[in-house]
Amino acid sequence: MYNPGASKLSKIPKIIVGDPIDEEFFKIVEGRAEVIRAYDVDDEDFASLLKGADIVIVRSRRRITRALIDCADCLKVIARAGIGLDNIDVDYARSKGIIVVPVAEASIEAVAELTIGFMIALSRKIPQLDSKVKKGLWCKSEGVGLELKGKTLGIIGLGRIGSRVAELAKAFGMRVIAYDPYVDRMAASKIGVELIDKLSDLLKISDYVSIHTPLTEETYHMIGERELKLMKPTAFLINTARGSIVDEKALIKALKEGWIAGAALDVFEDEPLEDSDLVKFDNVILTPHIGGSTIEAQKSIARILAEKIMEYIESICKDNGNLK
Numbered sequence: 001m002y003n004p005g006a007s008k009l010s011k012i013p014k015i016i017v018g019d020p021i022d023e024e025f026f027k028i029v030e031g032r033a034e035v036i037r038a039y040d041v042d043d044e045d046f047a048s049l050l051k052g053a054d055i056v057i058v059r060s061r062r063r064i065t066r067a068l069i070d071c072a073d074c075l076k077v078i079a080r081a082g083i084g085l086d087n088i089d090v091d092y093a094r095s096k097g098i099i100v101v102p103v104a105e106a107s108i109e110a111v112a113e114l115t116i117g118f119m120i121a122l123s124r125k126i127p128q129l130d131s132k133v134k135k136g137l138w139c140k141s142e143g144v145g146l147e148l149k150g151k152t153l154g155i156i157g158l159g160r161i162g163s164r165v166a167e168l169a170k171a172f173g174m175r176v177i178a179y180d181p182y183v184d185r186m187a188a189s190k191i192g193v194e195l196i197d198k199l200s201d202l203l204k205i206s207d208y209v210s211i212h213t214p215l216t217e218e219t220y221h222m223i224g225e226r227e228l229k230l231m232k233p234t235a236f237l238i239n240t241a242r243g244s245i246v247d248e249k250a251l252i253k254a255l256k257e258g259w260i261a262g263a264a265l266d267v268f269e270d271e272p273l274e275d276s277d278l279v280k281f282d283n284v285i286l287t288p289h290i291g292g293s294t295i296e297a298q299k300s301i302a303r304i305l306a307e308k309i310m311e312y313i314e315s316i317c318k319d320n321g322n323l324k
Helices: 025-031 043-050 065-071 090-095 104-122 127-133 161-170 187-191 201-205 225-230 248-257 295-317
Strands: 014-017 034-037 055-058 077-080 099-102 154-156 175-181 206-213 236-239 260-265 285-286
Touching: 014 043, 025 295, 043 065, 055 295, 065 090, 065 175, 065 225, 077 225, 077 295, 090 099, 099 295, 104 161, 104 206, 104 236, 104 285, 104 295, 154 161, 154 201, 175 201, 201 225, 225 248, 248 260
Parallel strands: 014 034, 014 055, 055 077, 077 099, 154 175, 154 206, 206 236, 236 260, 260 285
Antiparallel strands: none
16 A cells, blocks of 8 residues: 655655666766666566655656556655656656656757757658668668758647747748647747647648647547648658657558658657568667767756756755754
């Protein structure tokens, strides 16, 4: 049975780090908490480590399920070192009085720049041409590509990352439209984005469709056969959000039958990607969930995460004399 314990910690806080994070975090919390790195342990051993833990930190790989939460007898904080909380049973955690802390702001630039990089790589056929040149083939005639200027970018989800992608795309001279039922037209117009009322209309218009929405019941398989058939045969799909927003079976069918011109995916329905036909297409770029994987973003995530956690610890421990 979960017992959050007293309102104040009566010991040096115990932190379990379930996924690798930058060393900056450990430098900040050193001497102020007991920190255990549990990167490669299985769920059974991880559950054992959670006993007596006050704080657990994960990225996208480790899932914090109801079963794991039930194994924690005094857990107070679950921290997500990055964007999205779909790998954490947030509702159940909060029902147990556990605070769930995301650190989304540090990855905005990294994910936005990766998105633009995908658009350029798809447009200029960079992966295909790179592969051929390395094989000794000089196929310049196959290298005729597209420019971003004058094209229409359709953004699904105009949050912090989607908005930054819009700003970068406009610097290339693109027209930017967006579908997001939770953003008003005034906010969109301030960054020069035209809101589209229907997703179907955005898909029909766009030369590039980029996904930047959280994974929810509403967005699960938001892009399926019907949606892919609405896209231009010359259009590209980009997903740096969550894999399950796109129905991968439908996407594979779309690529086989030429409904769209190509795709770039940093996220997948099941990670790591295994035994997928997606690897068979030379007009598809696949990366291993590296959206926030820049030196700058990882240091920033670690620093912000450490500051948030230490602020929390100090707020409940300052009267106990535990923190010097």
